[in-house]
Amino acid sequence: MEKEQEREWTEAQNIVVSVDLLETAKKQLQFLAAVDRNRFLYESPALEWAIYRYNAFWLPLLAKHLENPISEDPLVVPLDCEWIWHCHRLNPLRYKSDCKERFGRILGNHNIISSVQGISKSRTEEMWNKMYPEEPYELDYNRRFPGDSLQKNVQSEKFTSYDLVSAVRRQVPFCFQVARPHMSDDRFLEEAVARYKGFLHLIRTNRKNSIKRFCVPTYDVDLIWHSHQLHSISYCNDLYKLLGKVLEHDDTDSDRTKGKKLDTGFSDTTKQWEDTFGLRYWKAGAMYRGTTPTPVAQIPFPFTYEGKKLHNFDNAIQFPEMKAVEVLLEFVEIKNVPEGEKGNLRVSFSKKQPDRLFNAKKTMSILSESGEKQVAYFQCEPTGEVLFELTCNSPSNLPLYKSFKPYGFCSLSLQDCLDSGSQLSVNKWLTVVPLTGILASKPILLHVSLSFTLPTPAFQVFHLVRSQPFFKSPCNFPLPKIRKAKNVKSSTCVTDDDGNDVLNLQMRDLSKEMTRSTPELLKEVHYITDSGETHSLAEFQGTEWCIKGTHGSFKLCRSSGNDGHLFELVGHKMVKLFAGRRLDFEPKHCGKHTSEHDYITAVEFCADYPYGRAAALIDFKNGIVKVKDEWMILIGITLAFILSDILKREGGFTAKVGYKENIINQVVQVASSHDNAENLTEVKVEVENTDTQIAKQGISQSGGCGSGCGSGCGGAVNIGGCGGSGCGSGCGNIVQSGGCGSGCGSGCGNIVQSGGCGSGCGSGCGNIVQSGGCGSGCGSGCGNMAKCGACGGGCGGSGGCGSSCGHMIKSGGCGGSGGCGSSCGQMVKSGGCGSGCGGGCGHMAKSGGCGGGGGCGSSCGSNLLHDDNVGGCDLPKVEVSIVNEPVAA
Template sequence: MDEKQAARWAAAQREVEVGVDLVTAARRQLQFLAAVDCRRWFYEGPLLDRAIRRYKACWLPLLAKHTEAAVVVGPLVVPLDCEWIWHCHRLNPVQYIRDCKKVYGRILDNNKIESSTQTELKAQSVKVWTELYPEEPFELEYTSSSHTATDVNSEVAEGISYDLVSAVKRQTSFYYQVGTPTMYDQRFLEQASARYKGFLYLIKMNQEKGMQLFRVPTYDVDLMWHTHQLHPVTYRNDMLKLLGRVLEHDDTDADRSEGKKLDVGFTGTTEQFESTFGVRYWKAGAMYRGNLPSPVTSTPHVFRREAGNGHGSGKAENHLSVLGSTTVELYLQIVDIKNLPSSIPKETVYVLFAKSQPDNFISNSGRLDISAITGKSIGAGFQCEPTGDIVLTLMVDHGSKKSEQIGKVSMPFEELMGRDYKLSFEKWFELKVHGRYVTSPISLRVAASCTVPTMAQHVLRMIRMEPFSLKTCLLPHSFKDPKMSSWISFVDDYGTELIRLQIREHKAKNGMDFIQELVGIVKSSKKQFRLAEFKENKWALTDSSISIVDDSKASNGADGCILQLQGDNTMIKLYRGRRLEYQRKCCNHHSEDESAITAVRFSADFPYGKAISLLDTESELIMVDENWFILPWIVISFLFMYAKGKDGARLLAGTMVRRM
């Protein structure tokens, strides 16, 4: 950022006035969107139609009355379904103002209105609602009828010409893009607010030059833009002061293909933002996450929210000690270089990046070109652990000869994650130069940004260990029985064994039948413990926090579920293929990956399911996102892969599950 760019950035922060605390309001918007996403019956179908009718017939008239003379002491609470339609209506500010003025003669603002997600003190609002609309419930639930008891006033219906069904449809995927831990972070939101002002300043500059350019926001900027628009009177006043008009929010373009309007607009916005302010537009945690994953069900599963999180630990889980790690998404760009010796052609230099210590996510170094040389604002985005240093090595390509190292510099992760840093930086780093270039104070301008740390996924591989191999010598001799199956070891990426499992048989008390048991052993105790037992033609988990549902219908569900597990106020269903968070985003050809089994947890917070683990039956690899489910998933995966019935078919909960 040179002096002119710094002056423009300061002008943007000073001249773009926003009469809303965007950071606080944005966090509330995220909480609201999360609540709506748990009620997807507001997204489409008969209940969406009813919500729109209630919005027109009930909420807007009540809001108009309240803005003239308060109908309750304190804020008026809006029903969630009406708030959702109101939310989508306000995101077209020009149309919302037009509709309000046509029907009510003024803009209906959100002043002294409270979301039902922010307060439980809604008794007065419910009382007023019931008095005005005695046959209309305050909240619209999934089991509610699609019939609206209150007729929509024809004048209101005709006055609001905006296609609210289409408006809702365009917003249904927004929460997937912004509902991440990073978006809730105070530092990230404060920077997003500043970037939003920079975005508006570009529009102001273009307008003053008579240029009509389609500018495309990143998702952190778009979250702030949405937040601003949800305060319609303030947004109108701020835009009139800045631009002399109400800025439209065009969300109708969704085609991100190369060369299309959205792609061209984003490229142009990136170039203008970076050249104007000297600040990178690309930012970790703010970019497009890919298409919304296909749902596993359209029917929500209802749970008691007050009953806890639904995944306590059973006795069996206490045998396993798991050390968790964290991960971040890092975006890295080499912006410029200075003091490069004149003997080195600029176009021959590049930068290698790596971690200074072993990292679960980065095994090799990567290459970055220098943006100022290539003329392209291109960096690298990747996952890594937020520890150690990022090592940058400047290289020169000698063509047919081996590339030569010029120098290197280490950047501590503390520069991004420390208390005084804001998850991003852009600054010069002087290299420690080697050999003949030691007298040259070469520096690299580096831009880096990262997301907040989240728990890393556990990845374990299954390894077959023959009963009499040297690797099993740690086991007591009495356990090495030829009737036993091979031991299966579960190891992490470093080759460290977490646990090993084996199926063994012993005679029942009647002396006639054989009982199969699944036993486990960990190196810390060297003592076997039972994890599951096969009896009555089905496997049952032992001392676990979850159980296999004894219901043949559960394995042939209408939603494609092949097995169901039950916990305390939670349910886990297994589906073939990569589902939800595990769905591949590179293309659509992997969506029905039959070598995979995904476990999806349903709870009060995730009524439509959250993918928590995956089994790849081809590579014999498992992935687990939640620590409490590591041992149960190890057991389920083992049984799915290796437990056999008398006919050789694989048995699980009485269901014939054949290896794919």
Template sequence: MVMEQKQRNQEWAEAQQIVTSTDLVAGAKQQLKFLAAVDRNRHLYGGPVLDRAICRYKHCWLPLLAKHMDSRISEGPLVVPLDCEWIWHCHRLNPVQYKIDCQELYGRILDNWNVLSSVQGTCTKQTEAIWNRMYPSEIYELNIDGNSPKSGTGNTTGALRDSGYDFVAAVKRQSSFFYQVSRPYMNNDVLLKEAVARYKAFLYLIKRNREKANRCFCVPTYDIDLIWHAHQLNPVSYCRDTVAIITKVLEHDDTDSDRTKGGKLNAGFLQTTKLWEETFGMNYWKAGAMHRGNAPSPLTITPIQLNTVAKKAVSSDGFQNTILLPQKKLVEVMVEIAAIKDLPVRHQGNLFVNLRKAEPDVHFNTKTRLSIQSESGYKQVTSFQCELEGELVFELMHYTTFTKSETPLGRTSVSLTKLSEPGSPLWMDDWFELPTDLENLDCRPVSIRITLSFTPAIPMEYMLQMIPANPSMKSARSLPLLKRTNLDRSWTVILQEGVNEILNIQMRDSKVVVADKNRLPRELIRTAGDGKTCLLAELQGTGWSLMNSKWFFHLQRDSSGEGHGFKLSGDRQVIIYPGKKLEYEARNCCEEEDEQGVMTAVEFSAAYPYGKSVALLNLKCSTLKVKEDWMILPAIITAFILSNVLQHITKNKENGKWINDALDASICNNEYNRKEVEGKYSSNIYTDNYQFLASTVMFSNCVDGVDMQEETPVIFSGSNEGVTSADNCNGSSAETVAASICGGCSGCTNCKGGGCAVGNCKGGGGCSSHCSGGRSKGLYN
């Protein structure tokens, strides 16, 4: 065993001797920045803009680049236009085809030497002047909005002839890659340096397989794939480096997207995993580097115009517009129990390990059962998110079939805090002794081998909850301990993670006398630290003015005037959509999640023109997830207002029907007297408001966290009892991952020239940015 591990360590050390002639960490960071820019311009993914970009690339950029390489036509570097750079990017990610095309059209490989990306912030005037001289009828910088004038490239003297490469298909294959590598920790230096080391090991594995004539379609994880792409984007260096390593240009095959069980990618990943672990003695899978599923569905209701609404000032009485809350760190963890040793004979068989956190947190608050690979014969990996603090506890259990009982044989723990100390790697693979309280065990303690990886820490969402200030005695049994307060039941307490009281708020009729007798003045107040109240929001016109007029909250309408969501306008522009959207989108394909009462707040900006989720409002469970600190107070206010809307609907049912003017008591109703509306169905001016709520958040119970009939609170707790998830009021659990989870790309390793086919792979390494990720059914929501 010791000799085997020594040999594996030597193999890894030899792999790290592989030399690449480019800075792959810097290249990966630049690539992420560029892909983010392309993703902000999604017209480049298909349609007329893509067609024009391809034409400009072939007939303008490539000839200009070739001329620049011949005689350096500018004093400084060339700056490639974004649309041309995107096509160039996809072309280079098929390095064998790119080499063939360049040599046939220009007699040499066109490199990126003395060329800068469009996103590097370099002045483009010099390049634009050269472009305009060469292509007077074609603009330099394309307006990528789908409304650009017609191309003038038909009148240019561009490429000698067309390469025939299907650029549309190449772009389609690469369009989904950014989502897989866009996680916030992906540009972390520690992760990227480890990814470079793993990429070298990946190349070494391909080299060894070629030497042994093994036919394996190697499939990288996404951290390796990101580095592989960064290498290929330097085509001359890539060709030179890979020829030196495996005697030919390593192909990058991204044409296969079949990720079904038994498919080419799935089988390739399983083979790669086995070869990797046999060669290097370490796990191939890695937290944060596996396939994360398909990208969320794009928003179908996109705001046409997001202008700040003019607002009337609201007296703040010294009110502060933000709430400063402590923010914890979150990590993704993957764990496997690889082996066990020194187990007494009488305890062998029917073994498993229980995994839990010593102090459960809001993300990981359950006990997960894991098999032991060396005992069960199959790999079981669990993946979960948790706070970056405390300890993971591993308890070895023995199950007795006859008595149907479970006996603990010992336990150990791993400190998450120590694992994440500066300079530490993002993985661990070690043997742990299991101290036990049982008597008569052999003198030598039992040990288990735990393999674990985790991601760099990222800020955790703020987890908030709304509960009544003074619940009934029946309700109080399930509530966390609160500070004793003199607030009456009309107040609502806002808690962070179900424990820390941060705010008390109340909806009330305004004390301000208004001239219009039909107007229903309403306002939202909070208690200050000295016990005094201050104004958070007030009803004005057809909406609510929030936080001293910093925000205005009202119904969002489309061009036809129909209401589809709520708009929060101010320093930023936020639309609150019904249901779970973007990153919060339900991922469980086995059964539909109940999204009643769930709404997603989405920020729109120049950086996020297609939206960025910033909060999840679960009005049914009275829980909030908030990603950004600036959104904490607006999220609380809007959630409370919407909860009051629901409460009004609930209390004003008539013969089983809902009042058409559903928003009457809380939003955009200053035109009707409340009693008149409640007494009879009035004009259908607000029918669209009613239809919006009725279709998305209509339910009869669970308002403000309290059942209207039973007064039983629905709480967000950190235990296994009661409600444990702000998403759907269900307990959270760790995710079990099948061994067939796949990463990024794929490649064959018996590279002898020619084509590449399943079972007779001769084309070099390969790639698939749609690589298989076979996850266990029913898992990974």
């Protein structure tokens, strides 16, 4: 901060607010959570009846109590009436005028207690029943709401004409935005109160200077602003003293489109804040977190069920808890740069010791150098140092490529920031240590701004890796990785996100072992220790699986309800399994193009979450389990293993989803992301008109499979078939393709309008759409290439492409003679990988790709630069968003 900026900030903090905003904010968060557990108040007909009760019963009772209190006990407002009262007060000008019109004065909240504060309601209920003997104090959402009588009652009373239905619905998204663990932390709220005063100071300054500006708050500021407005009388008095008027709270505009009122208002507010105070306006944990997830249930789960806590797992496996912090990072300014380097500098950032949440290296511009505001958002473990590498642009012989050479280094200890007990943000000038040979007359200083949330439990990721190919024929949900497990011939190894072995799982079919003392036991899942001992994790008896967990066991049952879930876990908790990614796992941005048939979400239902809470996600396509709560880890891993066996045997959870439908979905998904989508229309029609036996792995209008072809070449339509001798298993779902060449490995399926897989192609070349296909000598995993130049003249050209070049969309592919290394996948609108490219070049979105020449090093992946709101593209491990102008509130 400069001296003038310090003066402005001090003046802002001297603004007087006659309300304990921190305590009010905490109570508001508790109340919003209670309302969210009663979501019938969001929609008709309960919403209209709650509005009627608020107008007809609560406001008159409140006015009477405030004028002449009957007792010294506080008045406890019913939940439904409090919700409408809450939303009415968030339009302070309208609430003031409505109160004065009906009651001659503003109705405040002195000696009024929220329904969620745990105070006895008996005295208030007694008063209510005397005044309104025909209307119960509590609103029962199961009651019938007579629409005709309600309309008649509303018309006969003098109620506000303010559209309270719309006011309520505008607040529903806000409830989601602030429903986060760090929001109720004292340190976070103290900073939010200070930032709210800064926000009011900007508005006061604009008013003094006759500047008309639509100031847009971040969500921490908005939470405090709401808290102030809930004390209606104090808010009006405070704002009159500050501004000479009551500040209107305009929440009617929700259009986040770039260039619209909300977007330009937020950009202007950001600039004014940072110019005035010298502080960053964007803050970790206070930004827009995306649209409200679609609920899995429309009515709350009935808690008549009392689950027994079945026996605990005897040999409990301990899983360490993992914590995460959200980080918002910006490079603001640089000083003492040699004259010739100005305008050419960028900064790369990474963790000095990569952790399980953040193991990438990203690059951003510096605001003072580029004139463009860029902010990085990511999650990481709350330990270690963040390393910053200053780089300088240097000429490159390759077109479209920029080369950045290292210039110097500096770092910041994340642990020190969190342990200091100070603010949840850091604005520091760091001294850049130049590399040997770099000369500077003065020390180079880099202004780094970093904000973070307090640590909260993080989702842990586990990988299921088969020791041998599990499926004899193609299935919708293969577990893709194959490795050799310890001490067993065929098992599934479970690893954490660092690649460390956690468990080895194996399933035994006991149905033919007649000598067992428990003949009803048909299957058993056990884990294998390093010494070769086995310990049971799950047993299948009759029609149910019993899965043993570290905190109690569950029975896995087929769905008995009609709310769309597939299975239930019944035990000391209630968990339902839904197809697709739901709630916290709901896809955002480019993740929406992935098939939802590959996922199952485990949703926990309890008193705190009657509409469901995401507990785990199982990704069958990639063999990944994501779990947040420790009690769910072992259950989730075992569940994924069992469900994959069910999928293998039943061909999917939904019998109607066969190969024909999957091919159509592949074509439609790809067509939706292509410029010339009409070119794929004929393919879709061809597939729709083929024999329905495609769903049974039939081969239609195909050249067939060559000699020595492995099992499962089905679902091939209008293709040249599988080539010569030695074609591996799983070449199915090939549509208008050149087919698989001789010696093709397993898993070349889902090739649509492609040149197919060349001879000697390794396994997993599938999902190649309008592509040049995989060339000769292609390694495994070249799949999911859409409108791609393929992998360097085929995959890898003469040198041969390494494994996992897949998911290349509108890409130049993997380059030429030097041979592309492994994991070049997930390249979207990219220049692709140059010759001699090392492993891990994947996830390049709108990127210049990996350069050639001396060969690209490993881990070039995850190069993202997009304009979406903070959120990311559902990348497998590291999710980092570099954004320019997101809308906050």
